[in-house]
Amino acid sequence: MHIPDGFIDVPTSAVFAGIAAVGVATALKGARTQLDEKSAPLAGLTAVFIFAVQMLNFPVVAGTSGHLIGAALAAVLVGPWAATLALTVVLIMQAFLFADGGITALGLSTFNMSIIAVWVGYGVFLFVKKILPKTKASIVFASAIGALISVPAAALGFTLQYAIGATGTFSVSSVLSAMVGTHVLIGIGEAIITGLTVSAVIASRSDLVYGWKDSKTQLEIRHG
Numbered sequence: 001m002h003i004p005d006g007f008i009d010v011p012t013s014a015v016f017a018g019i020a021a022v023g024v025a026t027a028l029k030g031a032r033t034q035l036d037e038k039s040a041p042l043a044g045l046t047a048v049f050i051f052a053v054q055m056l057n058f059p060v061v062a063g064t065s066g067h068l069i070g071a072a073l074a075a076v077l078v079g080p081w082a083a084t085l086a087l088t089v090v091l092i093m094q095a096f097l098f099a100d101g102g103i104t105a106l107g108l109s110t111f112n113m114s115i116i117a118v119w120v121g122y123g124v125f126l127f128v129k130k131i132l133p134k135t136k137a138s139i140v141f142a143s144a145i146g147a148l149i150s151v152p153a154a155a156l157g158f159t160l161q162y163a164i165g166a167t168g169t170f171s172v173s174s175v176l177s178a179m180v181g182t183h184v185l186i187g188i189g190e191a192i193i194t195g196l197t198v199s200a201v202i203a204s205r206s207d208l209v210y211g212w213k214d215s216k217t218q219l220e221i222r223h224g
Contacts, residue, residue, distance in 0.1 A: 151186050
């Protein structure tokens, strides 16, 4: 889902860069309430893991690519604000050091993966978690569903950007079908990886998993 330079026109790129900048600035403030001395190292490790999995790209259409995102995974492990920052750092490093995604398109990619994917994935996670029993297994399942939905949601974000300011000749309908169809399949793989990763972390250090802390607190309150 890394967008190359010149694929979306400058006005559209500038608008989404501004939106992304506001989102990241807000995340900087919000992350202060989600990170502490214990969780900060986990945020760093999560960013490294996401960096690695995002380097595996699959060509889709019109010069764009698809790949695992890791947004829901990061949101569940370290919280959505910190996840937005982690994804943004990863995207910046990929663009400047590896030319993976255009510099002028960085705001577009940040909006899709650091904001849409993170917050849609985390929102779905919260919804699924709310209707399930407050157990660790529920956290794992909810995180997998959040990951599954977050990937095509980010693809829809790109399709919107393409519809607004595309410089290419591919039709919006062809881009929509290719991007969403491919990213639904990628989302299945991401759901599996997210579920396995959250399961491993919550089994060994559940105190570090942001998505489990609220459930644990509610259980403690309920049982007095």
